[in-house]
Amino acid sequence: MRITCQLSDLAFIATAKKEKKAATKAQVIPATLTASLVGVTEPLEFTFLFAAPMLWVIYSVMDGLFQMIVYLLNVRVCATNGIIDFLVLNLPAGIGRTHWPMYVVAGLIEIVVMYFLFRFLIVKFNLKTPGREDGEDVIDLAANAAAVKSQIRSGNKAEAKKEADAETAARIIEGLGGPDNIENIGNCMTRLRVEVKDASVVKDKEWFAPTGAAGLVVKGNNIQIIYGPVVSKKRSIVEKALGREE
Known part of the structure; x- marks a missing residue:
């Protein structure tokens, strides 16, 4: 049922501030599709887990409730991934063994219930979900696109891209405490994984937002910056800026 629960997070788009809707769509929609298609839920969950923990609790309880309901209806479906x-x-396996049509019906009901519940709670308690953050440290993709198009028209596409990558890498490195604080860099499917010497000097999530980050996880001296499918590109430009290219 977590597949359908992820789709309910489209409530973030509906409740985002007008000037941040484009950036919120660019952040939520790819993460929602990734979670729904292949079950990689972390990029989406970390967009609200720390900003609005109340939603996470409700999300977990409601998903567990629907799981129990489909079990009582004798549904035996596997959709972990x-x-x-x-x-x-x-x-x-066939309908006779899995009763999967009932799973689909229950899932559609869960989408509707969770969407309207999320939307009500976000507005009622003014939760700082994606697109509702204070300040302006949210990527304005529309403005960025306009700037890039302008540079392309002026014949500076390659130079503009190079400069943008250098600025992004510099901000990431500064946010991690500088070159001397960075021990190792790696990545998984969605996250830039960095081992640092001193985690106390690492900046917060808002610092990394202009670089395209959807979230930040700190586990001791291990830092994880959530970038989604473009993470390998982020790792490449950071390693290049540090002079650690293989």
Whole structure:
């Protein structure tokens, strides 16, 4: 049921500030699709887990409730890794064994319930979900796109991209405490993973937002910056700026 629960996070777009809707769509929609299709939920969950923990608790309780309901309805479906997993494992097994149509019906009901519940709570308690943050440290993709198009028209596409990458890398490095504070850099599917000497000098999530970060996780001296599918590009420009290219 977590597939459908992820879709309810589209309430973030509906409740985002007008000037931040474009940036919120660019952040939420790809993460929602990734979570729904292949079950990689962390990029989406970390957009609100720390900013609005109340939603996380409700999200978990409601998902558990719907899981219990489908179990009582004798539904035996496996969809741990998203819609692709659901299609591959359950359709061949047949309706008689899995009762998967009831799972789909319950999932659609959960989407509607969670969407309106999230939307009500976000507005009622003024939760700082994506697009509702204080300040202006949110990526304005529309403005960025306009700037890039202008530079392209002036014939400076390559130079503009190079400068933008250098600025992004410099901000990431500064946010991590500078070159001397960075021990190792790696990445998984969605996160830039960095081992630092001193985690206390690492900047907060808002610092990394202009670089395209959707979230920040600190575990001791291990820092994880959530970038989604573009993470390898972020790692590349940071390593280049540090002179650590392989």
